[in-house]
Amino acid sequence: xxxxxxxxxxxxxxxxxxxxDSLKALFDDHLGYPLTVGKLRVKENPxxxxxxxxxxxxxxxxIGRAVISFPMDVAENLTKDxxxxxxxxxxxxxxxxxxxxxxxxxxxxxxxxxxxITISPPTVIRGNSYTITxxxxxxxxxxxxxxxxxxxxxxxxxxxxxxG
Amino acid sequence: xxxLAVDDSMTARLIxxxxxxxxxxxxxxxEDGKVALEVLASDGSIDIVVLDWNMPNxxxxxxxxxxxxxxxxxxxxxxxxxxxxxxGQIVKAIKAGANGYLLKPVxxxxxxxxxxxxxxxxx
Numbered sequence: 001x002x003x004x005x006x007x008x009x010x011x012x013x014x015x016x017x018x019x020x021d022s023l024k025a026l027f028d029d030h031l032g033y034p035l036t037v038g039k040l041r042v043k044e045n046p047x048x049x050x051x052x053x054x055x056x057x058x059x060x061x062x063i064g065r066a067v068i069s070f071p072m073d074v075a076e077n078l079t080k081d082x083x084x085x086x087x088x089x090x091x092x093x094x095x096x097x098x099x100x101x102x103x104x105x106x107x108x109x110x111x112x113x114x115x116x117i118t119i120s121p122p123t124v125i126r127g128n129s130y131t132i133t134x135x136x137x138x139x140x141x142x143x144x145x146x147x148x149x150x151x152x153x154x155x156x157x158x159x160x161x162x163x164g
Numbered sequence: 165x166x167x168l169a170v171d172d173s174m175t176a177r178l179i180x181x182x183x184x185x186x187x188x189x190x191x192x193x194x195e196d197g198k199v200a201l202e203v204l205a206s207d208g209s210i211d212i213v214v215l216d217w218n219m220p221n222x223x224x225x226x227x228x229x230x231x232x233x234x235x236x237x238x239x240x241x242x243x244x245x246x247x248x249x250x251x252g253q254i255v256k257a258i259k260a261g262a263n264g265y266l267l268k269p270v271x272x273x274x275x276x277x278x279x280x281x282x283x284x285x286x287x
Binding site: 026030079082083084085089091092095096098099102103105106107109110119121 | 173218248
C-alpha cells in the first residue's frame with residue numbers, strides 16, 4: 001500500500017478557490033464541457049476517493065499537497081478528450097493524469113500571486129486500496145466534482161509556511 | 165517543417181504530434197532538455213523546438229540557454245510551452261532567446277499559430 005504524508009497546520013480556506021477555478025477552467029476552456037463542483041468538506045478518510053490519483057506537492061511561502069482522483073474509466077475518457085484521440089497508446093492514461101494535475105496546480109499557483117511557490121513533478125498512484133496519510137493536526141479539504149464522464153475529486157491541504 | 169517536442173510528459177508530446185503530423189510535418193520527441201540537445205545535434209534539420217520548462221535532468225530554461233549558446237543551432241526557433249505563467253518567467257525566457265511563449269493547456273489552434281508566428285510564416 002502506497003503512503004504519503006500531508007502537511008500539518010491549519011488550512012486557509014481562501015487558498016482553495018484558485019485550485020477550484022483552475023479545475024473548472026480546464027473543463028470549460030479546454031475540454032469544452034462543464035464541471036459541476038460539489039460542496040467542500042473536510043476529508044477525514046485518508047483514502048483517495050478513486051482508483052487513479054495525480055499528486056503534486058508544493059513548497060515555498062505556502063506548503064501543501066494537491067491530489068486529483070478519478071475512477072479509471074473517467075480518467076480514460078478525459079484523456080481521450082484532452083488528446084482528441086478515440087484510441088489511446090499504451091501507458092498514456094497515467095501520464096495524462098499527472099499532466100492534468102500539473103496543469104491544474106500550475107494555473108492555481110499563478111493565481112496565488114502573492115506567494116512564491118515551487119511545485120513538484122506529479123506522482124501518479126493507481127490501485128484499489130491505497131492511503132495518503134495526513135500528519136496529526138493536518139487538515140485536508142475535499143471537493144467532489146462531476147463531469148459528463150463521471151466523478152472526480154480534488155483533495156487539498158495547503159498552509160502558510162512559517163519558515164518560508 | 166520539422167518540430168522537436170520536448171516535455172517529460174508523453175501526453176504533452178502527443179499534443180504536439182497530433183497538431184502537426186496530420187498536416188504532413190515531422191515531429192521528433194525528447195523527454196528532457198539533455199535529450200533535446202542530443203536530438204538537435206544528431207538531426208541537424210529541426211526548425212522549431214516546443215519546450216516545456218519543468219523537466220528532470222535538464223529543465224527547459226537551461227536547454228534554451230544551451231541552444232542559444234550553440235552557433236550550430238542559431239536558426240532553430242524555440243517556443244516555450246509551460247504552466248509557468250508568472251511575468252518574470254516569461255520575460256526571463258524571452259530575454260534568453262525564446263521566440264514565443266505559450267501557456268498550458270494549449271489549444272491546437274493556439275499551438276499552430278504560436279509555432280507559425282515564431283517561424284515567421286502565415287498560419
